[in-house]
Amino acid sequence: MRELYLSELRRFRNAALLAAPLHLLALFLVLRFCDLVHMHAHRQLLVMFIQLLLVFGFGLYQFGTYRQPNRWMWLMHRPVPASRIAAAICAASATLVALVIGLPGLLALAGTQLLTTRVVDAYHYAVVLHGTLFAMAAWLCAGYVMLNRSKLGAAIVLLPFLLQFYITSVYQLLLLDALSIFLLAAMVATTMQPNRHAAPRGAGPVLATALPLLLAAYFLLSWGGSMAYQYAAILLGAHPLNTEVPPAGGYTQAVRSTPDQLLQLGLATSRHPRAAEWRAAIGAENSVASPVYLDRYPIRNQVGPLTPHGFSDPANKLDWTYSQDAAGFIGRNAFTGERKAFLAVPSLPLVEQDEAGRVSAMFPHSQAVYDAASRSWREVLRVPSDEVLLGTPARAAQGRHYLVTSKRLLVLEDSPQRRELFSIPLPGPAADLASVDIATVTDGLLASFVFGKRMIDGAPGGEQLTLFIGAGGQAMEVARRPLTHDFPTLFEHKDWWISPVLHALDSVPGRLLANPGVFPPLPLTLPRPPAAWIAAVLAAVLSALAAWWWQRRTDASQRLRAGWVMACLLLGPAAFLCLAVMQPRRARLTARLRGSTPAAA
Secondary structure: OHHHHHHHHHHOHHHHHHHHHHHHHHHHHHHHHOOHHHOOHHHHHHHHHHHHHHHHHHHHHHHHHHOOHHHHHHHHOOOOOHHHHHHHHHHHHHHHHHHHHHHHHHHHHHHHHHHOOOOOOOHHHHHHHHHHHHHHHHHHHHHHHHHOOOHHHHHHHHHHHHHHOOOOEHHHHHHHHHHHHHHHHHHHHHHOOOOOOOOOOOHHHHHHHHHHHHHHHHHHHHHHHHHHHHHHHHHOOOOHHHOOOOOOOEHHHHHHOOHHHHHHHHHOOOOOOOHHHHHHHOOHHHEEEEOOOOOEOOOOOEOOOOOOOEEEEOOOOEEEEEEOOOOEEEEEEOOOOOEEEEEEOOOOOEEEEOOOOOEEEEEOOEEEEEEOOOOEEEEEEEOOOOOOEOOOOEEOOOOEEEEEEOOEEEEEEOOOOOOEEEEEEOOOOHHHEEEEEEEEEOOEEEEEEEEOOOHHHOOOOOEEEEEEEEOOOOEEEEEEEEOEOOOOHHHHOHHHHOOHHHHHHHOHHHHHOOOOEOOOOOOOOOOOOHHHHHHHHHHHHHHHHHHHHHHHHOOOOHHHHHHHHHHHHHHOHHHHHHHHHHOOOHHHHHHHHHHHHHHHO
16 A cells, blocks of 8 residues: 555656646745735635646546556556555545645745735635645545546536535634545545446445435536526526516516615505605605615635725725734735734624725624724714624715614614614514615605515515605505516425425535524525425436336346435435446446457457
8 A cells, every 4th residue: 555655656746846836836926916815705716726627637637547447457456455545546646736735825825924914814724724625625526537437427526516615614614625525535435446337335335425426416406407597598588687677576676676666666556545645756866775785794714705804095005904813904005015003803894995985894783984094993883782784874865874784774863973863673584685775755754675585595475565654763564565486486496396305414514504694594494385395296206216217227136226216216316316327227337348348358
C-alpha cells in the first residue's frame, strides 16, 4: 500500500510542482486587484468552481488511464486487498489536491494578512479548508464516474452541491464536507474490483453505493426537472416570470405592480361603500411601497458574504471593512491602505449604501446611520427583541415613514429618532408576506398586504388584504382578494411528490444546522393537494414496476430483487435510477464482455 501511495505521488509529481506555483500566482494576481475574502459569495463561487473543474479533470484523467483493460488488470492483480489499493490511490490524490489547492490558498491568505493591511479573520482559513475538501469531493466524483459501468453514474457529481451548499457557519460545513467525502470514498472503494461491471455484493457495499446515489438522483430529478420545465416554458413564451404581461390575478402580477396599481386591484373586489371614492383618490403621487426583503441577516463565520462587508467614506478618505475577530469596522486609507480608525458595532451588521453615499447598518432589532463627521454610528430606530425588521423605513410624501417588522406595520414620524406614531399587527403570517403598499387618503391610510411568497414552493394559496387605517391607528379590512397560482400544481410540489421520504431526508441538514433565516423552513406536514398525492403514488408504483422489469435479466437473487422493488415503491424514481446504475442487465453485460475479449487477449 505504501509503495502504491508513493508511486501515485511520483506519477503526478511534475504536474503538481507546476500547478501549485501557478495556482499561487493566480491567487496573488486576483488578490492584487480585489479583496477576494470579502467579495460577494457568487464571485467567490466562481473561483471555487474553477478549482473544482481542474480537480475533476485530474480525476477523470487519472482513472481514465487506469480504466484501460491491461492497466486495470495490472493494478488489481496485486498481493494487496482491493480496499487498500483504493485507500492508497485516494490518499495519494488527496495529498496532491492539498498541495495544489489547499497549500497555495493558505499561503495566499497568510501573505495577505502579514504583508498587507487588508482584513483577514481566523475563519477565512477554515474557508480555504472547506474549498480544499470540496475539491477532494470533486475528485472522488470523477473517480466514480470513470470506474462505474453506467453513464447514469455521472449524477453523483451533484452530491457535494446537495450536501454542502448551505448558508451557515463554515465550521458546520466542514462536517458536511467530511460526510460527503466519506460517502464518496465508500462508493469509489466498492468499484475497486477486478470486474468493474459487476454489481456490488453484500449489504455494506450496496448501501455504501445506494445512499449517495439516492440523494444525487433525487436532486437530479427535482432540480433538473425544474430547470428543464422552466427553460421549455421560456422558449414557448409561457413562463409566468418571463412574460411581458403576467397572468391575471396571480402572485406574479401582484408583486410586479406599482403601489397604486396594486391598491386598485385590491379595491376592485371591495364592497365597502367608500371603495369607489378611494379608487379615485389613489395615484402614484400619494402611494408608496414599504420594502419587505430582509428574510436573513449575516451570521458569524459565513463562507461567503451575501451582503457587503464594508462601505466607503469619501469625506474622510476611508474604506471601512468589518472584522469578526475585532468585532467592528477597520478603517483604511482609500489611497495608501494604512489602517487609520476603528469603529465598534454590537453585532454583525447588514450594511447598505445608497447612490447618494448615505450609509446605514441594519440589525435584526435596530437600524443605525453612519455619521461621517464624528465617524460613528447613530441609532435611529429600535424595536422590541421579539420582532425583527423586514426592511428599511419607506418615506412617504407626507413626511411619515412606514416600517414592516415580523409582527407589525409601524407608522413613524419624520424626525431624527423616528418616533412611533402608531402601529397595526400584520393581518397574516410574516413568513409569507411579499409586499406592503400604502396610500394616503382623506382621513387615514389604505394598506395592501400581499401574502404568498412561498407559493412556488408548495405553500397554500396567497391572498391580498387591503385595510383602511384611521388617523388613530384603528384598522379595518375593506377587501380580500385570493391570488391564483402561476405555476402548475405538480411543479410547485415537485420536491415532494418525486419522493416524500427523500424530501424529508434532504431537509435534515438544513434543519439541523444553525438557520440564519428570519423564518423557519416550510413544515414537513405541509398539506398537499390531491394532484400531488396522485402523482406521488403513481411515481412510486411505476418505479416499482420498472424495477421488477429491469431485474428480469439480472443476476440478482430473489431476495435482492424484492428489496429493490420495495425500495422503489418507498423511495420513488430516484431508487430506480440507483438500480439502473448498480445492477447491470445480463444482455448488456454479455455484450461488454464480448467486446472486451480481443483487447484482453
